[in-house]
Amino acid sequence: MLEDRLDTVRAWVREARHIAVLTGAGVSAESGVPTFRDAQTGYWAQFRAEDMATEAGFRSHPERVWNWYQHRRQLMDGVQPNAGHRALAQFQAAHPGRLTLITQNVDGLHQRVGSTGVLCLHGDLFADRWLDAPRDCCQLGEAVAGSPPTCRHCGNQVRPGVVWFGEMLPLAVFEAAERATQDCELMLVVGTAGAVYPAAGLAHLARSAGARVVVLNPNPSELDGTADAVLRGTSASLLPGLLAG
Numbered sequence: 001m002l003e004d005r006l007d008t009v010r011a012w013v014r015e016a017r018h019i020a021v022l023t024g025a026g027v028s029a030e031s032g033v034p035t036f037r038d039a040q041t042g043y044w045a046q047f048r049a050e051d052m053a054t055e056a057g058f059r060s061h062p063e064r065v066w067n068w069y070q071h072r073r074q075l076m077d078g079v080q081p082n083a084g085h086r087a088l089a090q091f092q093a094a095h096p097g098r099l100t101l102i103t104q105n106v107d108g109l110h111q112r113v114g115s116t117g118v119l120c121l122h123g124d125l126f127a128d129r130w131l132d133a134p135r136d137c138c139q140l141g142e143a144v145a146g147s148p149p150t151c152r153h154c155g156n157q158v159r160p161g162v163v164w165f166g167e168m169l170p171l172a173v174f175e176a177a178e179r180a181t182q183d184c185e186l187m188l189v190v191g192t193a194g195a196v197y198p199a200a201g202l203a204h205l206a207r208s209a210g211a212r213v214v215v216l217n218p219n220p221s222e223l224d225g226t227a228d229a230v231l232r233g234t235s236a237s238l239l240p241g242l243l244a245g
């Protein structure tokens with residue numbers, strides 16, 4: 001059964017002039033990066049998202065939240081991209097302009113393995129920015145070290161450059177993702193629970209714009225019902241075979 005569906009989706013990949021790929025934390029799971037919603041190992045099984053991934057959570061416990069992001073940054077030192085990341089980058093290199101990669105991930109693994117034009121909907125784990133609108137005195141290079149670092153003049157705090165719950169996605173990036181979605185003939189939805197909007201809404205947009213939608217996930221996701229085909233498996237095991245050739 002899976003083999004039959006794989007052959008069908010391989011044919012869809014070959015036919016599609018433009019493919020959009022929406023990735024989530026599951027793509028990095030086989031590299032050893034925890035996901036968010038895995039019942040045992042996911043970050044949201046250990047922490048409340050309201051505490052660790054909202055502006056209010058940062059303002060009430062800046063040290064705790066800053067240190068958690070520092071921990072996640074340090075974790076990435078020992079992490080390598082996996083066969084799923086590589087297959088996407090190799091397809092882009094072999095077929096310039098045919099595949100747009102849209103990711104909810106902030107870990108930089110797609111870029112590390114050579115993917116280009118990656119549309120990072122949820123920001124960058126390694127970027128810093130000011131919590132409050134920066135004044136002239138706020139210079140990231142001159143922030144006083146601390147957890148979090150601060151402006152030596154006004155005390156403004158440095159925060160990670162990720163998109164927290166309740167925040168706007170970077171507008172230009174999201175618009176580019178919407179355009180790629182509307183233009184695509186095939187969307188692969190890989191390693192995401194499909195629980196967070198507006199990112200998950202791109203799969204619905206692709207479907208309503210007439211594209212085929214394929215979910216790749218070892219577990220049920222909230223986007224399975226939107227898909228033309230669901231491939232039950234991991235990204236590192238499925239993507240190389242789907243995108244080869």
Ligand code: APR
Pocket residue numbers: 023024025026027029030035036037038042049104105122190191192193194195196216217218219220221233234235236
């Ligand atoms: N290959 C593919 N998918 C996998 C794998 C794997 N090896 N391992 C786990 N998965 C799937 C899980 O079954 C789950 O459906 O990846 C998905 C991960 O889901 P989440 O942890 O919810 O991650 P994601 O969908 O990326 O979360 C979206 O939520 O907390 C926020 O900002 C955060 O960007 C994140 C957003």
